[in-house]
Amino acid sequence: MKERKKIMRAHPGFIGVLVIMGVCSARMARAETIAPSAPFYRDFTMKVRKVANFKVPVPGSADFSFHYELDQSTPLLPTFADPLLSDLPSVPPEPQGYFRKFWDKVLLKDGSYVQLGDQKIPLTCIFISGQDNRFLGVPNPLFPEYLIKVYLVANDYTCTGPVNPGWPATGSKKETWDTYIYYEVRDPTIMLPTEVKLRYRWAEYTGVLVDNGGGAPL
Amino acid sequence: MKISNIIRIFVLSFLVSAGAMNAASAEPVWYPLPPEAYKFGQRYPDAQNLLFAFDYGHALVYERLLLRRGTIPNPEAFEKQLIQDVLKILKNPPHIKVEEQDIAPNYVFTFPLTVNLFDWSHMLHQFVLDILATSVDRGDGMKARVNEIFKQYKANTPVVITDQCKTMLFMDGHYFSKAFRSQYPSFNLLIWSYHWFQIKLYEALMKPAQQERDVAVNKVTQKFWDLLSNLPDSADFDMMPETAVEAPTFAAMFPRIPSAFDNNHMLHDITSDILTSDKVSRDQIRTEAVRVSRMDQDPAAFKSAKCPADKP
Numbered sequence: 457m458k459e460r461k462k463i464m465r466a467h468p469g470f471i472g473v474l475v476i477m478g479v480c481s482a483r484m485a486r487a488e489t490i491a492p493s494a495p496f497y498r499d500f501t502m503k504v505r506k507v508a509n510f511k512v513p514v515p516g517s518a519d520f521s522f523h524y525e526l527d528q529s530t531p532l533l534p535t536f537a538d539p540l541l542s543d544l545p546s547v548p549p550e551p552q553g554y555f556r557k558f559w560d561k562v563l564l565k566d567g568s569y570v571q572l573g574d575q576k577i578p579l580t581c582i583f584i585s586g587q588d589n590r591f592l593g594v595p596n597p598l599f600p601e602y603l604i605k606v607y608l609v610a611n612d613y614t615c616t617g618p619v620n621p622g623w624p625a626t627g628s629k630k631e632t633w634d635t636y637i638y639y640e641v642r643d644p645t646i647m648l649p650t651e652v653k654l655r656y657r658w659a660e661y662t663g664v665l666v667d668n669g670g671g672a673p674l
Numbered sequence: 675m676k677i678s679n680i681i682r683i684f685v686l687s688f689l690v691s692a693g694a695m696n697a698a699s700a701e702p703v704w705y706p707l708p709p710e711a712y713k714f715g716q717r718y719p720d721a722q723n724l725l726f727a728f729d730y731g732h733a734l735v736y737e738r739l740l741l742r743r744g745t746i747p748n749p750e751a752f753e754k755q756l757i758q759d760v761l762k763i764l765k766n767p768p769h770i771k772v773e774e775q776d777i778a779p780n781y782v783f784t785f786p787l788t789v790n791l792f793d794w795s796h797m798l799h800q801f802v803l804d805i806l807a808t809s810v811d812r813g814d815g816m817k818a819r820v821n822e823i824f825k826q827y828k829a830n831t832p833v834v835i836t837d838q839c840k841t842m843l844f845m846d847g848h849y850f851s852k853a854f855r856s857q858y859p860s861f862n863l864l865i866w867s868y869h870w871f872q873i874k875l876y877e878a879l880m881k882p883a884q885q886e887r888d889v890a891v892n893k894v895t896q897k898f899w900d901l902l903s904n905l906p907d908s909a910d911f912d913m914m915p916e917t918a919v920e921a922p923t924f925a926a927m928f929p930r931i932p933s934a935f936d937n938n939h940m941l942h943d944i945t946s947d948i949l950t951s952d953k954v955s956r957d958q959i960r961t962e963a964v965r966v967s968r969m970d971q972d973p974a975a976f977k978s979a980k981c982p983a984d985k986p
Contacts, residue, residue, distance in 0.1 A: 664779035
């Protein structure tokens with residue numbers, strides 16, 4: 457006992473370290489018991505709407521319509537055998553807890569496409585960058601449990617992106633994808649696309665969903 | 675600049691901003707949210723998610739009627755598809771409040787005043803439910819709190835639907851009236867079932883004991899599904915359900931609120947009629963939407979002589 461007291465006197469930060477370790481392990485234990493494992497998040501990628509119509513509203517002229525059809529294939533191996541996860545502690549004034557970030561890449565079957573005017577451009581993969589907010593402990597229907605950012609990527613059969621992994625040493629642009637459809641899903645039960653954006657050869661346009669029934673092309 | 679002047683400017687700017695915070699905003703944003711906001715859903719998640727699904731369903735039907743206007747060769751098939759799509763959402767409802775803008779961007783853009791009125795009124799609907807579901811005091815305290823929220827609602831005059839009783843002619847007395855009901859009778863009954871459910875929740879939450887309220891909310895939810903089980907036969911409504919009739923206990927405690935809700939529900943039906951009737955040309959839609967929305971705000975328009983709340 458005397459020896460123990462001696463150690464504590466000799467290391468004034470000892471108790472602090474113990475407290476921090478305790479908090480961390482409690483938090484990790486909570487994450488292990490409550491948070492789902494990586495395959496859970498793959499479900500969102502596979503539930504991305506297979507067909508959707510959008511338009512870019514244009515004032516004083518006909519709106520520009522576009523649509524896509526896709527079919528999910530296999531994950532991008534080996535990195536995305538399962539979605540990647542990272543837990544980030546929240547910072548005050550946010551509620552105590554943590555955000556879970558997740559990322560996934562799944563290739564698309566040949567025949568998947570985005571129709572832009574008279575061009576039918578192959579869609580090649582889905583990239584998901586998501587956030588699971590359920591571990592923040594703020595049940596509120598105005599604050600989504602999930603925020604799923606969906607990229608439907610065209611013309612890239614390697615699905616390398618959104619950032620050039622070796623940039624700037626590998627040259628060219630910082631970003632890799634010149635054409636994609638982007639949207640955000642805030643509720644995986646309905647997978648409703650919101651905050652739609654079309655990037656076409658680096659130029660970007662804000663779009664809106666067009667649901668005319670049945671998901672058929674307009 | 676003297677320090678006293680700096681203090682004076684600081685105090686003045688504080689008062690101006692405080693005044694602005696207290697003033698009602700024309701935008702349908704309720705800020706700050708009442709402390710009870712969305713607590714109903716924590717106790718009754720299934721019922722709350724259904725309410726979110728109703729918002730989705732309303733927006734979806736308006737959007738499709740607008741997008742497919744004049745190009746619906748087979749209304750029966752259109753209705754069948756619509757019901758099928760909405761039932762999917764009702765059976766697997768969203769867990770968050772979905773922005774109408776995301777479901778129905780064309781409708782929102784074409785009916786700005788109507789959407790403002792709906793948004794503001796739906797917040798009143800929601801917060802009344804939240805208070806009724808959570809208030810520990812089931813008497814004067816709860817009554818005062820609901821009335822406080824109602825007062826805040828009414829302070830935002832640019833987007834308030836009147837709480838003056840209107841006759842059913844407000845809904846059915848226009849040159850385009852009943853178009854939706856006659857073309858899409860099953861879907862119309864689905865919408866009336868939504869409204870019935872909302873109203874019945876108020877009545878269920880008036881029960882004095884927590885356990886009774888829980889049982890009553892479950893019963894209302896079950897009955898709602900029964901109403902949808904075999905449309906149109908399963909929902910036997912001859913007319914839009916009225917709050918004072920379906921929720922008499924609620925109406926007795928809050929005599930002005932039922933009319934505010936009914937006037938909202940009537941405007942939903944009117945919007946459906948405008949979008950369905952071929953007597954309203956595409957160019958007239960915006961104008962008609964503003965005209966009827968203004969009527970919904972005007973206590974003198976279609977004023978009913980039989981308003982229980984007006985009795986001395």
